[in-house]
Amino acid sequence: MEFIDEKIEAYSLAHSRPESDILKKINRETHAKVLMPRMLSGHLQGNVLSMFSKMIQPKQILEIGTYTGYSALCLAQGLQDGGKLHTIDINEELEKMVRGFISEAGMDSKINYYIGNALEIIPTINEVFDIVFIDADKKNYANYYDLIFDKVRSGGYIIADNVLWSGKVVDAPDKMDVDTKAIDAYNKKINSDIRVENMLLPVRDGLMIARKK
Numbered sequence: 001m002e003f004i005d006e007k008i009e010a011y012s013l014a015h016s017r018p019e020s021d022i023l024k025k026i027n028r029e030t031h032a033k034v035l036m037p038r039m040l041s042g043h044l045q046g047n048v049l050s051m052f053s054k055m056i057q058p059k060q061i062l063e064i065g066t067y068t069g070y071s072a073l074c075l076a077q078g079l080q081d082g083g084k085l086h087t088i089d090i091n092e093e094l095e096k097m098v099r100g101f102i103s104e105a106g107m108d109s110k111i112n113y114y115i116g117n118a119l120e121i122i123p124t125i126n127e128v129f130d131i132v133f134i135d136a137d138k139k140n141y142a143n144y145y146d147l148i149f150d151k152v153r154s155g156g157y158i159i160a161d162n163v164l165w166s167g168k169v170v171d172a173p174d175k176m177d178v179d180t181k182a183i184d185a186y187n188k189k190i191n192s193d194i195r196v197e198n199m200l201l202p203v204r205d206g207l208m209i210a211r212k213k
Ligand code: SAH
Pocket: 039, 040, 041, 042, 064, 065, 066, 067, 068, 069, 070, 071, 072, 088, 089, 090, 091, 116, 117, 118, 119, 135, 136, 137
């Protein structure tokens, strides 16, 4: 399901910063060589993430779900000097490709890339985060939120992707599959958590943005 009219999206992209050469390459190679290329953030959302990051000027970013590195390179754009982006993925088959993209982007010193289960790796990263981007397995979104919450600074942002799940979140509850239920539960959990201010931004597949008070 496309949420915005194709012509409007094309016009918007034509009047936005173009993809850098490395992001174009990641986009192309992901579509050519990797399963489920739709998971890549892409031009529109990539620009949203890099613009948010430039607004927030983070020192430390945590990303859960690297995939081929597209969103990591976008989020890293706004890092302060000496800042770091930590990104975790369980899929070791992508490691070589992703490390190559990070090097080619000149980001080796700014990105710490961890291979493994995020549920196990998050507790080993002792940093205070300005931004957390949750974009791994949907059934664990609420677990990731609970695991990272105390590691986010007051005024920091927790951004979760795919929270509209191609529009399935508005299906009747008895029609929802497991992932849709998990995402709907995540949205309700954030919306009722008085420790954050939140908004669901209906860009691409939906971004839940929560700001820790
Ligand atoms: N953020 C990327 C897309 C991520 S796709 C972008 O926007 O371009 C989701 C990724 O989550 C996949 O690469 C998958 O391997 C990873 N993933 C799934 N379960 C995980 C887990 N338990 N721990 C870490 N990564 C996981």
